[in-house]
Amino acid sequence: xPRPTVNDIAREAGVSLATVDRVLNARPGVRxxxxxxxxxxxxxxxxxxxxxxxxxxxxRDYRMAILLPDTESQFVQTLAxxxxxxxxxxxxxxxxxxxxxxxxxxxxxxxxxxxxxxxxDLAGIGLMAPETPITRDAIRAVRAKGIAVVTLASxxxxxxxxxxxGIDAQAAGxxxxxxxxxxxGNQKAKVMVIANSMQLRDSIERRRGFDxxxxxxxPHISALQTLETHxxxxxxxxxxxxxxxxxxxxxxxxxxxxxxxxxxxxxSEFGMLGRVIVIGHELTAHTRKALELGHMxxxxxxxxxxxxxxxxxxLRARAxxxxxxxxxxTLRIEIVIRENLPPSFD
Amino acid sequence: xPRPTVNDIAREAGVSLATVDRVLNARPGVRxxxxxxxxxxxxxxxxxxxxxxxxxxxxRDYRMAILLPDTESQFVQTLAxxxxxxxxxxxxxxxxxxxxxxxxxxxxxxxxxxxxxxxxDLAGIGLMAPETPITRDAIRAVRAKGIAVVTLASxxxxxxxxxxxGIDAQAAGxxxxxxxxxxxGNQKAKVMVIANSMQLRDSIERRRGFDxxxxxxxPHISALQTLETHxxxxxxxxxxxxxxxxxxxxxxxxxxxxxxxxxxxxxSEFGMLGRVIVIGHELTAHTRKALELGHMxxxxxxxxxxxxxxxxxxLRARAxxxxxxxxxxTLRIEIVIRENLPPSFD
DNA sequence: GCATTTATGAGGTGCGTACCTCAAAAATTG
DNA sequence: CAATTTTTGAGGTACGCACCTCATAAATGC
Numbered sequence: 001x002p003r004p005t006v007n008d009i010a011r012e013a014g015v016s017l018a019t020v021d022r023v024l025n026a027r028p029g030v031r032x033x034x035x036x037x038x039x040x041x042x043x044x045x046x047x048x049x050x051x052x053x054x055x056x057x058x059x060r061d062y063r064m065a066i067l068l069p070d071t072e073s074q075f076v077q078t079l080a081x082x083x084x085x086x087x088x089x090x091x092x093x094x095x096x097x098x099x100x101x102x103x104x105x106x107x108x109x110x111x112x113x114x115x116x117x118x119x120x121d122l123a124g125i126g127l128m129a130p131e132t133p134i135t136r137d138a139i140r141a142v143r144a145k146g147i148a149v150v151t152l153a154s155x156x157x158x159x160x161x162x163x164x165x166g167i168d169a170q171a172a173g174x175x176x177x178x179x180x181x182x183x184x185g186n187q188k189a190k191v192m193v194i195a196n197s198m199q200l201r202d203s204i205e206r207r208r209g210f211d212x213x214x215x216x217x218x219p220h221i222s223a224l225q226t227l228e229t230h231x232x233x234x235x236x237x238x239x240x241x242x243x244x245x246x247x248x249x250x251x252x253x254x255x256x257x258x259x260x261x262x263x264x265x266x267x268s269e270f271g272m273l274g275r276v277i278v279i280g281h282e283l284t285a286h287t288r289k290a291l292e293l294g295h296m297x298x299x300x301x302x303x304x305x306x307x308x309x310x311x312x313x314x315l316r317a318r319a320x321x322x323x324x325x326x327x328x329x330t331l332r333i334e335i336v337i338r339e340n341l342p343p344s345f346d
Numbered sequence: 347x348p349r350p351t352v353n354d355i356a357r358e359a360g361v362s363l364a365t366v367d368r369v370l371n372a373r374p375g376v377r378x379x380x381x382x383x384x385x386x387x388x389x390x391x392x393x394x395x396x397x398x399x400x401x402x403x404x405x406r407d408y409r410m411a412i413l414l415p416d417t418e419s420q421f422v423q424t425l426a427x428x429x430x431x432x433x434x435x436x437x438x439x440x441x442x443x444x445x446x447x448x449x450x451x452x453x454x455x456x457x458x459x460x461x462x463x464x465x466x467d468l469a470g471i472g473l474m475a476p477e478t479p480i481t482r483d484a485i486r487a488v489r490a491k492g493i494a495v496v497t498l499a500s501x502x503x504x505x506x507x508x509x510x511x512g513i514d515a516q517a518a519g520x521x522x523x524x525x526x527x528x529x530x531g532n533q534k535a536k537v538m539v540i541a542n543s544m545q546l547r548d549s550i551e552r553r554r555g556f557d558x559x560x561x562x563x564x565p566h567i568s569a570l571q572t573l574e575t576h577x578x579x580x581x582x583x584x585x586x587x588x589x590x591x592x593x594x595x596x597x598x599x600x601x602x603x604x605x606x607x608x609x610x611x612x613x614s615e616f617g618m619l620g621r622v623i624v625i626g627h628e629l630t631a632h633t634r635k636a637l638e639l640g641h642m643x644x645x646x647x648x649x650x651x652x653x654x655x656x657x658x659x660x661l662r663a664r665a666x667x668x669x670x671x672x673x674x675x676t677l678r679i680e681i682v683i684r685e686n687l688p689p690s691f692d
Numbered sequence: 693g694c695a696t697t698t699a700t701g702a703g704g705t706g707c708g709t710a711c712c713t714c715a716a717a718a719a720t721t722g
Numbered sequence: 723c724a725a726t727t728t729t730t731g732a733g734g735t736a737c738g739c740a741c742c743t744c745a746t747a748a749a750t751g752c
Contacts, residue, residue: 015700016700018703019699021739049739050402052398052439053707054738057741058707171685175685182529186531339517339523339679361731365729370710375730396707398709399708400710402709404709
């Protein structure tokens with residue numbers, strides 16, 4: 001026998017199609033008793049809604065906006081690419097995506113942008129932004145207008161966002177820490193910690209996770225203070241020179257942000273390339289290459305393709321007031337070394 | 347403007363809906379010139395066929411069969427669970443899945459089963475099986491009847507399967523090897539290699555990858571011959587006792603299959619628990635627990651939820667003669683340690 | 693028990709596509 | 723050029739579901 005349809009349920013439950021429809025779509029005006037009868041029939045027949053037909057009938061479009069900081073960072077670029085890819089696929093399920101960039105430091109600009117967007121017929125917003133009172137207020141405001149909000153890659157746990165799509169940054173930092181400790185081994189040593197900036201919440205949490213593991217499991221290794229380079233190769237080189245001259249027993253470098261283009265150059269200049277363990281976050285074109293060349297030993301990352309698809313699915317589910325499949329939407333903390341480098345699809 | 351529909355194409359091309367339909371569905375009775383005109387219009391408007399509506403109109407269902415060996419192995423159990431989960435979700439896209447088990451050693455039984463299934467109106471088969479001439483013939487036979495075939499978790503590269511869904515076992519073995527080498531460090535040492543059975547192709551390939559890395563990158567570590575335990579705790583204990591008494595400098599154990607329930611017990615009996623590096627494959631309830639307890643140091647795995655969903659998507663795409671999104675369907679070789687253990691959803 | 697509220701039924705329309713029929717137009721053949 | 727064949731158009735029905743309206747039945751309040 002073919003799949004049961006809404007008509008079969010109506011017949012089975014002894015009610016009309018309209019009532020079945022009211023139950024299925026949680027419309028008001030049905031007695032609890034009737035609802036139960038319908039659900040029993042659904043159960044009995046093993047009815048599963050044909051999602052495609054449902055969407056077709058709804059004729060509904062979903063406009064989603066993705067807001068990313070306007071930085072040159074490889075990570076944001078890669079994320080944007082992944083989101084663009086996911087968007088073209090999502091187009092076949094009536095999901096339209098607009099990518100917006102906002103000035104990375106200007107939360108007022110972000111706030112204004114969100115307010116403007118909220119007045120169009122938007123279904124949801126995906127957002128990667130620093131945690132400030134202004135951001136939180138902006139999120140509250142758009143949520144109040146019934147727009148779903150998910151945070152991407154860097155969470156804003158104290159905001160009213162619907163969902164966070166990304167990995168636990170602190171656990172990622174712990175993972176980096178364990179690998180650093182195990183790769184370095186039992187020698188007494190020091191580890192440098194480098195970051196482009198500590199603005200986004202995830203950098204702070206990674207550092208916290210990293211330290212936690214170092215203190216607990218590798219007391220013979222000490223992690224130095226975070227050095228911010230603000231993306232400048234000059235600063236990096238200078239900082240590196242200074243630390244290396246003062247501190248001879250540097251055995252590892254932990255990069256809080258995504259890879260550092262200039263790091264390999266600077267390291268080889270000081271004859272340290274391949275002699276220190278280098279571990280960082282986020283698989284991008286740069287870190288991929290660094291792994292291939294042996295300039296980095298491990299990268300802790302998340303699958304950005306998955307992140308992008310997941311974000312759009314979650315936004316859509318929230319817009320439809322439908323439940324989320326947690327097991328599908330949970331991102332894994334991935335450890336990437338040269339041997340398990342996933343293929344790139346460019 | 348909304349998505350273009352077939353009607354828009356008809357208007358744009360200056361032909362009727364019927365003609366557009368004939369072109370879209372490759373029905374005869376259209377001049378080459380007209381076909382071109384229609385295709386130009388499609389191009390110009392950027393039309394993308396709404397596959398959901400198309401399937402609805404076709405009234406098409408997809409019956410898929412998944413064939414797994416009838417072993418008690420934790421891995422197969424976990425895989426089966428993942429497939430069941432994926433199936434309930436897939437039901438909403440008109441995909442019905444039947445799970446079949448066949449006697450693990452009896453390829454004739456598998457072959458018979460496949461022939462029987464091929465005579466029902468099946469759209470595709472997902473299969474995990476050893477590589478034998480009988481398996482290959484059976485695959486050829488069902489493919490000849492227009493049924494799509496994908497291999498799951500363990501590939502049959504010399505068969506005519508449409509697609510393989512799973513990770514490259516040899517690369518997974520290399521990954522295990524590198525971790526083993528780096529975790530052990532610079533000491534001269536030996537590594538035991540244990541397997542339940544070497545029947546499935548992936549065990550052999552993992553071993554090959556492992557050895558490759560050991561020879562190339564860690565010449566001071568030697569990997570012993572593979573010891574088959576056939577799932578018996580007694581055999582394991584015995585084997586372990588023998589090797590440990592002969593060979594004092596065992597620094598690591600590499601488990602080719604998924605975890606070994608009895609390994610921790612046996613190791614602690616010999617006072618070796620926590621003193622050797624234990625690395626294995628496949629994240630299951632057992633290996634998860636072993637990681638949590640520190641009885642294993644790393645597990646190389648693939649996301650079985652992803653694998654299951656991917657398998658069904660690929661089968662469906664083949665049935666529709668539609669292209670596959672490689673980047674979405676490629677599984678990653680995942681390294682799992684205690685710190686990045688994904689949550690379990692049971 | 694009557695007025696009022698609430699639940700339910702009957703029936704229709706449309707989403708984008710597939711597939712069918714029949715008639716008419718256009719191209720091809722002898 | 724007539725006869726034939728091929729191509730095209732017009733229109734309809736169906737798929738499974740969402741959503742709408744209006745009428746009627748049932749439950750509830752007083």
